[in-house]
Amino acid sequence: MKIAIIGAGHVGSSLAYALVLKGLGNYLLLVNRDATKALGNALDLQHTLAFCERPMQIEGGPLEEAVGCDIVAITASTPMAKGMTSRMELGKANVELFKSIIPMLAENNPEAVFIIITNPVDVMTCCATRLSGLPSSQIVGIGTLVDSARFRTLLSKAEQIHPDDLRAYILGEHGPNQFPVFSHASAGGELITDSPRHREIFEEVNKAGFEVYRLKGYTNFAIASAACEVIRTIVHDEHRTMPLSTCFDDWQGIKDNCFSIPVVLGRSGIIRYLQPDLNSLEIEALEQSARTVRANIDSLLLGVGERGKVKGER
Numbered sequence: 001m002k003i004a005i006i007g008a009g010h011v012g013s014s015l016a017y018a019l020v021l022k023g024l025g026n027y028l029l030l031v032n033r034d035a036t037k038a039l040g041n042a043l044d045l046q047h048t049l050a051f052c053e054r055p056m057q058i059e060g061g062p063l064e065e066a067v068g069c070d071i072v073a074i075t076a077s078t079p080m081a082k083g084m085t086s087r088m089e090l091g092k093a094n095v096e097l098f099k100s101i102i103p104m105l106a107e108n109n110p111e112a113v114f115i116i117i118t119n120p121v122d123v124m125t126c127c128a129t130r131l132s133g134l135p136s137s138q139i140v141g142i143g144t145l146v147d148s149a150r151f152r153t154l155l156s157k158a159e160q161i162h163p164d165d166l167r168a169y170i171l172g173e174h175g176p177n178q179f180p181v182f183s184h185a186s187a188g189g190e191l192i193t194d195s196p197r198h199r200e201i202f203e204e205v206n207k208a209g210f211e212v213y214r215l216k217g218y219t220n221f222a223i224a225s226a227a228c229e230v231i232r233t234i235v236h237d238e239h240r241t242m243p244l245s246t247c248f249d250d251w252q253g254i255k256d257n258c259f260s261i262p263v264v265l266g267r268s269g270i271i272r273y274l275q276p277d278l279n280s281l282e283i284e285a286l287e288q289s290a291r292t293v294r295a296n297i298d299s300l301l302l303g304v305g306e307r308g309k310v311k312g313e314r
C-alpha cells in the first residue's frame with residue numbers, strides 16, 4: 001500500500017510519524033515545497049523504524065514521484081499568519097496552491113483516495129474534487145472528524161464514559177457553523193441529551209482548534225490522529241462510519257454542496273452516505289451550514305471548473 005503526504009509541515013510530519021508508528025502502508029513518500037524538509041523528515045522517520053514492528057520504505061521526493069499511490073494526503077498550505085481568526089483567510093492562496101498540484105496528482109494517481117486536510121477544508125475538498133476530475137467518492141475532506149473526536153473526549157470527561165463508547169457527531173462546516181447531532185448522540189443506548197451543560201461542551205469544542213492555535217501556533221496531534229484513523233480505515237477496508245467532508249449532489253434535501261456528513265468509508269473511499277433523522281433544530285443548523293459553505297465555495301472557486309480543469313487551461 002503506497003501512501004503520499006503532500007506538505008511536510010506540522011500536520012504532515014505528525015501524520016507521517018503516526019503512520020510509521022502504526023505500520024500503515026509499506027511505502028511512504030513525503031513531498032514538500034522546501035524539499036530538504038521532506039528529505040529530513042523522511043530520514044528521521046527511517047531511523048524510527050528500528051523501534052517499529054513493520055518495515056516500511058520511507059522517502060522524501062518531488063511531486064512527480066507521487067505516482068500510482070493508493071492514498072494521497074494533502075496538508076500543503078500557505079503559511080498561517082499569526083493571529084489568524086478565520087480559516088477562510090487561507091482560502092485564496094490555497095486555491096492557487098491546489099491549482100498547481102491537484103491536476104498532476106490526479107493524473108498520476110487515478111485510483112488513489114485523496115484526503116484533504118488543508119484549510120478551509122470544505123472549500124478545498126470541493127476545489128480538489130473539481131480540479132481532479134475524479135469521482136467525489138475518492139476525495140474526502142477531514143472535515144468535522146477532529147471536532148467530533150474533541151466532542152466525544154469532552155463529553156467523556158463529563159459523563160465518565162470512555163470516548164470510544166460514545167456516539168456523537170458534529171456535522172456541517174468545519175468552522176463556526178458546524179452543529180452537534182444530539183438527537184442521535186448516545187452511550188450504551190442512552191441518549192446524550194441537548195442539555196445546557198452539553199451545549200456548553202459543544203461551544204468549547206467549536207473554539208478548541210483556535211484555542212490550541214492561540215497557545216502553540218498550530219495544531220498537529222489530534223488532526224494527525226484523525227487523518228491516521230481515516231487512512232487505517234481505507235488500508236484495512238474497514239467500512240467505518242464517520243463524518244467527512246464530501247461533494248454531494250443531494251443530502252437530506254441540501255443540493256450540490258461540500259461539507260461533513262456521516263459516511264461509510266472503505267478501500268475505495270466513500271461507499272455510501274448515512275441518512276439520520278434530524279430534528280428541526282438540526283435541520284435549521286444544517287441549512288445555515290449549507291448556506292455558509294455554498295457562499296464560501298462560490299466566492300473562492302469562481303473559475304475553477306466542474307469536473308477537472310481550471311477553466312481556460314489545458
Ligand SMILES: NC(=O)c1ccc[n+]([C@@H]2O[C@H](COP(=O)([O-])OP(=O)(O)OC[C@H]3O[C@@H](n4cnc5c(N)ncnc54)[C@H](O)[C@@H]3O)[C@@H](O)[C@H]2O)c1
Pocket residue numbers: 006007008009010011012031032033034037075076077078079080090097100101117118119120121142143146174218219220223
Ligand atoms: N482540517 C483541519 O481540521 C485542520 C487542522 C489543522 C491544520 N489544518 C490545515 O492543514 C494545513 C497544514 O497545517 P500545518 O500546521 O502543517 O502548516 P505548515 O505551514 O506547518 O505546513 C504546510 C507545509 O506545506 C508546504 N507546502 C506549501 N506549498 C506546497 C506545495 N506546492 N507542495 C508541497 N508542499 C507545499 C510548506 O512548505 C509547509 O511545509 C493548513 O492549511 C492548516 O490550516 C487543518
